[in-house]
Amino acid sequence: MFFINPMRVQVEEYINTLQNSIVLSLEQLDPSAPPFKRDAWVRPEGGSGRSCVFAIPLADDDSLPQPPTTILEKAGVNISIVHGILPPAAIKQMRADHTSMPLPDSPNGLPFFAAGLSLVIHPRNPHAPTVHANYRYFEITSQSSDTDADAAPKVLAWWFGGGSDLTPSYLYQEDASHFHKTLQSACESHGPQLYPTFKKWCDEYFYIPHRKETRGIGGIFFDDLNSGVHARLPDSQASTPRPRSPDEIFAFVRALGDAFVPSYIPILRIRAKVPHTQKERRWQLLRRGRYVEFNLVYDRGTKFGLMTPGARIESILMSLPETARWEYMSEMGTMEGTEEERLLSVLREPREWV
Amino acid sequence: MFFINPMRVQVEEYINTLQNSIVLSLEQLDPSAPPFKRDAWVRPEGGSGRSCVFAIPLADDDSLPQPPTTILEKAGVNISIVHGILPPAAIKQMRADHTSMPLPDSPNGLPFFAAGLSLVIHPRNPHAPTVHANYRYFEITSQSSDTDADAAPKVLAWWFGGGSDLTPSYLYQEDASHFHKTLQSACESHGPQLYPTFKKWCDEYFYIPHRKETRGIGGIFFDDLNSGVHARLPDSQASTPRPRSPDEIFAFVRALGDAFVPSYIPILRIRAKVPHTQKERRWQLLRRGRYVEFNLVYDRGTKFGLMTPGARIESILMSLPETARWEYMSEMGTMEGTEEERLLSVLREPREWV
Numbered sequence: 001m002f003f004i005n006p007m008r009v010q011v012e013e014y015i016n017t018l019q020n021s022i023v024l025s026l027e028q029l030d031p032s033a034p035p036f037k038r039d040a041w042v043r044p045e046g047g048s049g050r051s052c053v054f055a056i057p058l059a060d061d062d063s064l065p066q067p068p069t070t071i072l073e074k075a076g077v078n079i080s081i082v083h084g085i086l087p088p089a090a091i092k093q094m095r096a097d098h099t100s101m102p103l104p105d106s107p108n109g110l111p112f113f114a115a116g117l118s119l120v121i122h123p124r125n126p127h128a129p130t131v132h133a134n135y136r137y138f139e140i141t142s143q144s145s146d147t148d149a150d151a152a153p154k155v156l157a158w159w160f161g162g163g164s165d166l167t168p169s170y171l172y173q174e175d176a177s178h179f180h181k182t183l184q185s186a187c188e189s190h191g192p193q194l195y196p197t198f199k200k201w202c203d204e205y206f207y208i209p210h211r212k213e214t215r216g217i218g219g220i221f222f223d224d225l226n227s228g229v230h231a232r233l234p235d236s237q238a239s240t241p242r243p244r245s246p247d248e249i250f251a252f253v254r255a256l257g258d259a260f261v262p263s264y265i266p267i268l269r270i271r272a273k274v275p276h277t278q279k280e281r282r283w284q285l286l287r288r289g290r291y292v293e294f295n296l297v298y299d300r301g302t303k304f305g306l307m308t309p310g311a312r313i314e315s316i317l318m319s320l321p322e323t324a325r326w327e328y329m330s331e332m333g334t335m336e337g338t339e340e341e342r343l344l345s346v347l348r349e350p351r352e353w354v
Numbered sequence: 355m356f357f358i359n360p361m362r363v364q365v366e367e368y369i370n371t372l373q374n375s376i377v378l379s380l381e382q383l384d385p386s387a388p389p390f391k392r393d394a395w396v397r398p399e400g401g402s403g404r405s406c407v408f409a410i411p412l413a414d415d416d417s418l419p420q421p422p423t424t425i426l427e428k429a430g431v432n433i434s435i436v437h438g439i440l441p442p443a444a445i446k447q448m449r450a451d452h453t454s455m456p457l458p459d460s461p462n463g464l465p466f467f468a469a470g471l472s473l474v475i476h477p478r479n480p481h482a483p484t485v486h487a488n489y490r491y492f493e494i495t496s497q498s499s500d501t502d503a504d505a506a507p508k509v510l511a512w513w514f515g516g517g518s519d520l521t522p523s524y525l526y527q528e529d530a531s532h533f534h535k536t537l538q539s540a541c542e543s544h545g546p547q548l549y550p551t552f553k554k555w556c557d558e559y560f561y562i563p564h565r566k567e568t569r570g571i572g573g574i575f576f577d578d579l580n581s582g583v584h585a586r587l588p589d590s591q592a593s594t595p596r597p598r599s600p601d602e603i604f605a606f607v608r609a610l611g612d613a614f615v616p617s618y619i620p621i622l623r624i625r626a627k628v629p630h631t632q633k634e635r636r637w638q639l640l641r642r643g644r645y646v647e648f649n650l651v652y653d654r655g656t657k658f659g660l661m662t663p664g665a666r667i668e669s670i671l672m673s674l675p676e677t678a679r680w681e682y683m684s685e686m687g688t689m690e691g692t693e694e695e696r697l698l699s700v701l702r703e704p705r706e707w708v
Contacts, residue, residue, distance in 0.1 A: 053683075292678075
């Protein structure tokens with residue numbers, strides 16, 4: 001047992017491998033497109049990361065802009081492994097969502113470690129959905145002792161979080177169903193309550209109150225998953241088993257991470273080839289406007305990132321689409337019987353897809 | 355004296371006239387463009403408004419999209435006159451910025467009245483700046499007495515607020531100077547401290563912390579202007595006169611409102627004709643992305659509006675540009691000696707323009 005790596009090392013290895021395999025899958029899908037741009041960075045306050053970004057550089061001259069024909073329009077698959085000191089105010093704030101968080105009674109704050117993969121993929125074709133995913137591990141440790149600097153710091157609190165969700169501009173029931181079923185299968189062997197509970201959480205989280213609609217057709221979302229009581233899961237292990245130990249929860253998160261490619265790439269492969277009209281492109285850009293509204297106004301990760309001094313803004317805002325559009329009182333989506341209205345009706349009332 | 359209209363009626367008349375004259379000026383500038391769409395609305399909770407919106411409807415078929423040649427891309431000039439009951443929580447929150455606001459000790463809240471004009475103009479040409487302006491009057495009154503329903507309610511607190519600011523994608527010093535000088539002239543006869551104080555306030559307000567830059571080259575911004583002590587103005591009337599009575603402050607706000615057309619239209623007339631490249635258009639769309647970031651993440655009016663149940667979302671988000679663009683780690687603006695970098699250097703360190 002002595003030689004088993006601590007969880008932080010295991011998570012770091014896993015998200016590294018996952019990043020490579022996701023980027024490779026996307027590159028293999030569209031071999032004539034330029035490769036993702038790999039961009040390693042170091043955080044001066046502690047930690048590092050690697051962004052893998054897809055974007056088509058624009059011609060600088062005034063040659064008639066040839067519309068690019070790549071499958072992807074803009075995509076980012078990022079990992080970051082950062083550590084530092086969490087000030088008492090941040091500890092206090094995080095205790096609202098994380099019941100195992102220690103009391104903010106240490107005047108100098110507490111060391112934290114955070115490792116995660118986060119991705120957003122915006123395809124070009126209006127029939128191909130945008131997807132977002134995130135898998136993360138968080139740890140709070142004791143201040144390292146001065147007398148025994150080599151001793152590993154004690155883990156005071158830890159949790160996993162993550163999920164993935166799909167945002168189509170046009171609704172294909174079979175896509176929504178495939179995406180959700182793949183996630184459900186990944187959850188199944190880890191506990192019967194996981195998929196239904198986290199599916200519901202996803203619908204609640206990715207909601208745009210001022211539009212009275214969800215961002216997309218959902219997926220799963222979870223946070224604060226550790227050995228303790230969880231606010232959204234039944235606590236009796238006998239009646240409804242769930243992953244509880246660090247290893248069990250990590251296995252669950254790996255199952256979800258491994259399910260990402262099979263949940264999304266088959267959809268992208270088919271929908272990227274669907275012929276589309278200018279009008280459908282316009283609707284896609286209006287939907288991208290909603291994506292921007294959700295991310296900038298409500299997304300907790302984005303808001304937290306923008307307020308963190310020294311945060312890497314380019315990584316945080318990488319989730320925004322290449323182009324978004326806003327029309328005053330747009331008529332698109334208002335006419336009953338249209339495909340645009342059919343999508344909206346699903347966003348206004350989340351459905352079961354499996 | 356008995357027949358002088360109460361301030362709310364005077365303000366309502368003024369913003370009605372101002373809206374007409376601004377929309378007319380814009381329409382006269384580009385006679386071949388479609389007229390603004392006038393759109394009157396009623397707020398079920400009390401009040402009404404009129405949106406005047408400019409947008410080019412897109413062709414629904416797939417005919418090669420002819421790029422429109424209008425001077426404006428998207429513009430809205432809106433007035434709203436609303437009233438209702440401000441709940442104690444809202445009163446409490448507003449007391450932070452409005453020292454004359456009564457204590458939130460009335461369990462049923464207090465009646466309010468708000469009238470204002472607000473406009474955003476996004477021209478098509480990347481050399482023509484976006485402009486935003488807002489002029490508003492707010493009033494809190496006592497609950498009307500049951501015994502004397504005809505008696506005018508007592509005004510417990512009131513203030514004016516407003517301003518206008520310019521957001522160029524390319525810096526023309528003479529434009530910035532003309533815009534600011536016109537505002538300064540409008541302020542001058544009302545008090546020597548008004549322009550310098552409100553110019554500084556504008557630079558502070560329209561700041562995007564996560565980008566470490568201002569939204570544009572500023573203008574003036576003020577709030578909570580009434581007869582009482584003002585947090586940003588010297589209080590000694592002897593040494594530095596300032597508008598103090600309702601009539602004096604209203605005269606100052608009218609001077610600013612009347613200065614809008616001469617401050618902006620001459621700039622738009624010249625810059626709308628400047629030849630431009632695809633690259634300059636790309637930079638304009640990136641700058642529009644920043645505009646969206648400011649409005650959705652920081653603008654108090656937008657945030658307050660989005661959180662208000664029953665608010666008219668289409669009016670609140672009308673300020674967003676037709677199209678915005680985001681690039682990961684864009685090289686535009688990073689190269690010294692370019693026009694893009696020259697703009698950024700001014701946004702990073704606000705300047706005096708008069």
